[in-house]
Amino acid sequence: FPRIDAVNEVKDSVQGLEKALTSYTLGSKNPESEAELHKNIGFVKTNLGTLKKLYSAKDTTFQSWHNEFSQNFRTVQQNVLSLIEAKSNPQKNKPSPILEETFGLTDGLKKECNRLRREVLEDIDRLSTYATVQSQAGYKWVFILLSLGLLVSVTMAYFTTSSLVKPIRKFMRATQEVSKGDLAVKLEVKGPVELEKLAQSFRDMTKKLQDVFEQQKYLVGVVSHQLRTPLTIIRGNAEVTLRSREQTLP
Numbered sequence: 003f004p005r006i007d008a009v010n011e012v013k014d015s016v017q018g019l020e021k022a023l024t025s026y027t028l029g030s031k032n033p034e035s036e037a038e039l040h041k042n043i044g045f046v047k048t049n050l051g052t053l054k055k056l057y058s059a060k061d062t063t064f065q066s067w068h069n070e071f072s073q074n075f076r077t078v079q080q081n082v083l084s085l086i087e088a089k090s091n092p093q094k095n096k097p098s099p100i101l102e103e104t105f106g107l108t109d110g111l112k113k114e115c116n117r118l119r120r121e122v123l124e125d126i127d128r129l130s131t132y133a134t135v136q137s138q139a140g141y142k143w144v145f146i147l148l149s150l151g152l153l154v155s156v157t158m159a160y161f162t163t164s165s166l167v168k169p170i171r172k173f174m175r176a177t178q179e180v181s182k183g184d185l186a187v188k189l190e191v192k193g194p195v196e197l198e199k200l201a202q203s204f205r206d207m208t209k210k211l212q213d214v215f216e217q218q219k220y221l222v223g224v225v226s227h228q229l230r231t232p233l234t235i236i237r238g239n240a241e242v243t244l245r246s247r248e249q250t251l252p
Contacts, residue, residue, distance in 0.1 A: 003122065003126065005053070005056050005057075005122045008049065008053040008056055009118050009119045010115075012046065012050055012115050013111075013115035013119075015042060015045035016046055016115065018042045019042035019045075019078075019082075019108060020105065022038040022039045023104065023105075023108075025038070026038075026085070026086075027085070027101055039082055043079055043082065050071070050072070053068075063121070064118075067114065067118055074110060074111055074114075075111060077103075077107055078107045078111070081101075081103060081104040081107070082104065166194075166197075169197045172201075173191075173200075173204070176189045185208050185211050185212040185215065186208075
């Protein structure tokens with residue numbers, strides 16, 4: 003989280019300033035230690051500026067914190083510059099009032115960093131809780147939509163299956179009737195185009211079979227009629243022959 007990282011950087015730079023100030027007051031009052039103090043003051047300013055960029059100007063809570071922190075830090079900076087200008091501590095065995103005030107201020111600055119970091123974490127917790135609630139609500143809607151989708155899918159599957167099963171059952175009944183010899187069976191199917199075409203083909207087939215059987219019956223009738231006359235003559239002659247025993251077989 004950028005804000006937490008920035009707060010930690012500000013606190014670390016304040017601690018670095020404390021270490022440099024401690025080293026300076028213990029006797030290392032040379033140009034290198036003075037440069038270290040100025041460098042750490044610059045670190046605090048830079049990190050504080052970075053932290054400020056992460057907040058909106060309308061965030062009154064942070065702006066209040068920033069103003070208070072900046073005011074205390076300016077006091078720390080003035081005290082450090084005063085200690086550098088003094089160059090020596092005449093009360094060698096007694097702590098300097100300025101030094102005590104400075105360390106008290108830096109300790110307060112660190113506490114302020116901890117407080118701000120705690121507020122950021124609380125904001126993160128609130129956002130996390132809000133996101134959890136929203137995600138649960140989203141999951142609820144997803145579950146509802148999935149349930150509706152499943153219901154629609156099952157309903158569509160039922161009607162699709164019904165639209166296929168009913169014509170197939172009609173085909174089965176029609177073929178059973180044909181197998182019994184009923185070629186006049188009527189097959190009417192409503193459904194997909196392919197099934198309607200298949201039903202039309204079935205009707206054409208039964209019509210052709212019916213025509214063939216009608217032609218066969220007609221042919222049998224004609225042949226039987228044509229055979230009836232000579233058979234009648236033969237039968238008559240045979241009967242006459244059987245009555246007259248005098249006639250020879252030829």
